[in-house]
Amino acid sequence: MCVCVTGDFGECVVVKRIFRRSKSGSGRSQPSAVQPASPAKEEGLHLLGLEASVRVETDFGPVPVMLLRPRDRLRTVGGGFVQLKSIERTAFEAEVLESFPAAAAVTIEAGVFGSGLPRQTVSVAPHQTIAGDPLRKGGETVRAEDCLGHPGVRRAAHGETVYHVLTCETPAKILAEGLEIRV
DSSP: OEEEEEOTTSOEEEEEEEOOBOTTSOOOBOOEEEEESOGGGGGGOOOOOBOTTOEEEETTEEEEGGGOOTTOEEEBTTSOEEEEEEEEEEEEOHHHHHHOGGGSOEEEOTTTTSTTOSSSOEEEOTTOEEESOTTOSSOSEEEGGGGTTSTTEEEOOSSOEEEEEEEESSOOEEEETTEEEEO
16 A cells, blocks of 8 residues: 655655554554655655654543544643544654654653653654744744754654654644644
């Protein structure tokens, strides 16, 4: 199965997805392994998502992304709730990340943005949008990779990485370890 990911200039970057079945017999599909079709297109990938252990605020309190299910209610920045419509999980194997380092997660250490944010160290996809001007530059949002170079923000070590992309019934800003994340 092939999927089209929109690149920086609107071009279609094709990635091949290979689904593995769970050995537990649960019948659930494991995250897909992604193989970029062309090394030259690496810059065109727009990778969104949060790694499994990042906690988001729900009506039950903070819950790791890996435990969320469709129809869960996520707390918005304004204090309301938005319903989770779907979660897509995309895995990059270590060999792929070695060949395409721009796909590696961005790790943000706890407290580096001041005011105790994020509450715990988080790893997010390079293009994940963080709202609320975490770098205090007067902008409304920033991509995680734009924070590289800020003390306490770095590329994650190469190893298998799974991004969890949350889609809600309506676009919203939710809280992930206290950071405003657009979904």
